[in-house]
Amino acid sequence: MxxxxxxxxxxxxxxxxxxxxxxxxxxxxxxxxxxxxxxxxxxxxxxxxxxxxxxxxxxxxxxxxxxxxxxxxxxxxxxxxxxxxxxxxxxxxxxxxxxxxxxxxxxxxxxxDLTQLNYPALAIVGARSATNTGNENAYHFARFLTSQGWCIISGLASGIDTAAHQGALAAKKPHSTVAVLGTGMDLVYPARNRELAHQIAAQGLLLSEYPLGTRGLPHHFLQRNRLVAALSKGVLVVEAALKSGSLTTARLATEIGREVFAIPGSIHSPLHKGCHQLIRNGAKLVESAEHILEEMGQTLPLALAQTENPSAKRQSPKLDQLSPEQQQVLSVINYDGMSPDQIQHHCKLSTAQVGAALVQLELLDLITQQQDGRYLRS
Structure with missing residues (x-):
């Protein structure tokens, strides 16, 4: 005070x-x-x-x-x-x-550090049970936006929130991230994020409206979301189911005149249905952090965008460097996700051949395995 x-x-x-x-x-x-x-x-x-x-x-x-x-x-x-x-x-x-x-x-x-509140801020929110791709998007968007002068706001929850805070800290800028808690300042929820909370306190800012000793109750986190929305000039939803608290944050942001952005995904994924609903209702569809900067009135030199933007194409091994089995398996995997049985059915290889190819393709970052066992293109 x-x-x-x-x-x-x-x-x-x-x-x-x-x-x-x-x-x-x-x-x-x-x-x-x-x-x-x-x-x-x-x-x-x-x-x-x-x-x-x-x-x-x-x-x-x-x-x-x-x-x-x-x-x-x-x-x-x-x-x-x-x-x-x-x-x-x-x-x-x-x-x-x-x-x-x-x-x-x-x-x-x-x-x-109270000066974190002086920087332009963008909230990054999304599912607690996020996919690996969702977490990577949150991390890289946060890191890139922090490098461009933005402070990242989120709620210290598992999944997207955690990845966003980590990405902001990784940018190693004077401004980094603000975590808005749904508990008292002397408690951390989830407990696995205790070390992350210590890092944010040392390099960013922890914020709570709840008295010391207050444990996290469901309505506390919904209340917390209004602070996340208000502290930010815009809210990016990375992954969200239809009943996600992130949609509440987006709605509150709209009500107080903040921009809302959403990353699209597979039409078959429950974790993208919330984002698609937001886009149908007027949220800005974004495929790169540069899209956010453009909407917020900040331009980015093309060379910088290509080298730092998380959506810039990654260097991938040339297809002719892959084995015939790896090329065949990669050719049948889509961006919606396929089970190993579906992959084997389409490429007519043995179980062992498919398994070996999947391992190598994942090591090369060409595909990603989801929590439900499906594989999709990276």
């Missing part, structure tokens, strides 16, 4: 954010009528009762309970660390982009 704020002001902001039975909507109503939190606590019960139930008014006028006092002191003590911050609505570091929301958080917990 801004060091210019007095201790009593900081205390009041934290208390207001932690008050039992005080919804964010009621808190904002009180702020609108009385000013800063410490001014709310100076009001009489009768005055407060004009806006909130009498029992809640009496709670606000009384001294905090022992439990509430303990939570307030825990938050204030947490913020004593140099890289840990409490950002209230009135703080100069509070992200102004969140004022586009009808319900901006009263208080944000931040860990890491």
């Amino acid at each position: 801004n060091t210019a704020a007095s201790f009593s002001e900081r205390y009041a902001w934290v208390r207001l954010s932690l008050e039992l039975n005080l919804s964010p909507t009621l808190a904002r109503l009180l702020l609108a009528n009385f000013g800063l939190p410490h001014q709310i606590y100076e009001q009489s019960v009768s005055t407060l009762s004009r806006y909130v139930p009498t029992q809640l008014a009496a709670q606000l006028r009384a001294s905090p309970s022992d439990e509430l006092e303990q939570r307030i002191q825990q938050a204030l003590q947490w913020a004593q660390a140099p890289d840990q911050h409490l950002l209230c609505l009135a703080d100069s570091h509070y992200p102004k982009a969140l004022f586009n929301l009808h319900d901006p958080p009263l208080l944000l917990y931040a860990k890491g």
Whole structure:
């Protein structure tokens, strides 16, 4: 929290954010009528009762309970660390982009480099159970966009979120990535991303609206998505099923005037149906990170695009360098995915020949095996 704020002001902001039975909507109503939190606590019960139930008014006028006092002191003590911050609505570091929301958080917990919030940002979101291709796309798009001056926003979830954060960090720029959590700042979900969270805190920024000790509940992650959308100038959906939370992020982004982008895929893949629905509803179809830069008004020199853009063609072995069996197997595999039995049926080779060819083609990055065992062209 801004060091210019007095201790009593900081205390009041934290208390207001932690008050039992005080919804964010009621808190904002009180702020609108009385000013800063410490001014709310100076009001009489009768005055407060004009806006909130009498029992809640009496709670606000009384001294905090022992439990509430303990939570307030825990938050204030947490913020004593140099890289840990409490950002209230009135703080100069509070992200102004969140004022586009009808319900901006009263208080944000931040860990890491606050200057990350000063860079133009793009959100990259998608499926937790993403395909290898989806994860690679998220990683390379994030790395490339970070190299072009963008900060990558995502939610630290498994799959696409993880790959996007990793790609942004790999660009090794002063700006990198912001992870918006659906838990308290002292918890990491999923637990396997604990090390990634430490890397982001050291090189980027962790952000949460939830008090310390808050465990991840399903509705927390849906709430978190609105912050991901608001912090960004645009949202890229890499892979998403029809009921994916990423579609919620895209919808919220549209509602507040952000651009929405989607990467298309196989018409047979459940993980692409959400992206296709977004495209039908007006999202920009993108096949390269350059498409995003063009839409956002940023041009890229052609030479740079060809060398760094993740969609630029990869150097592949010449087909005449493959064995006849490998060429035959590769010729029947499409971009929708085929099982080994389907491949064998089409190319009329033995099981052993098909298996050997598949292994070599995968090592050459010409094909990719999906989690369901199908193979598709890279």
